[in-house]
Amino acid sequence: MDWARRIELCTVVVAAVVVVVGLWYSNVQTRQANDQVRNDRALAKVGQITDRYTAAVGNLGEDKTDVRLGGIYALQRIMQDSRRDQPTIANVLATYLRTHAAKPPAKGQDVPADVHAALTALATRDTTRDRAFLLDLYATKLPNIDLSITATSATELHGVNLSGADLRGAALSSTDLRGADLDGADLRHTELEDAT
Structure with a gap:
């Protein structure tokens, strides 16, 4: 094989190696850029949730019922x-419930809409996400509350x-009341059909 042929072959091999290294480097850069974009999106999502949470909690302290309802539904x-x-x-x-349902509603009045909405949000949550959370509604006053039609499936109040x-x-x-602490609870005339 003559020198010209060897140089030409070496040139082709070097060019192929440069192309492969270039593609590899480009792939690494693209992957790093995609990772950065994913991280930026995740941070933005956390920031949005934090902003939504802060605004919703702020609404809970407002005087107007409709603003508090908006905060509850946002949460x-x-x-x-x-x-x-x-x-x-x-x-x-x-x-919120323990604070806003510490006294029974005035005679002839229903449980306020915001109290009902907060209880509904709690009763219809996905309890598999609770981790160590245990729902505590100690001494709340919820006479005539209706949770029988709030969820498409059984209402979750176990524990x-x-x-x-x-x-x-x-x-x-x-309503799923398994493991619920009902000690001293007033259950007179409470509808418990198909409750467990």
Whole structure:
């Protein structure tokens, strides 16, 4: 084989190696760029959830019922969107209930819409996301509350602390109350058909 042929072959091999190395480097750069974009999106999503959470919690302290309802529904949506935030949000809503349902409604009045919405959000949450969260509705006053039609499936209140709660006349049909603490709860005239 003559020198010209060898040089030509070496040139082709070197060119092929340069192309392969270039493709490899380009692939690495593209992968790193894609990883960075994914990380940026994840951070943006966390930031959006944090902003939504902050605004929703702020709405809970407002005077107008419709603003508080908006905050409750926003928190419920965040619970659905963010598995890791559910226990925190459920705790906020439970605290809201213990605070806003500490006294029974005035005679002839129903449970306020915001209290009902918060209880519905808690009762219809995906309990598999709760981790160590245990629903505590100690001494809440929820007479005549109707949870029988709030969910397409059974309402989830298993393990809930309802000790001392006022549930007179409540509609709790198909509600899962397994392991619930009902010590001292007022259950007179409570509808418990198909409750477990």
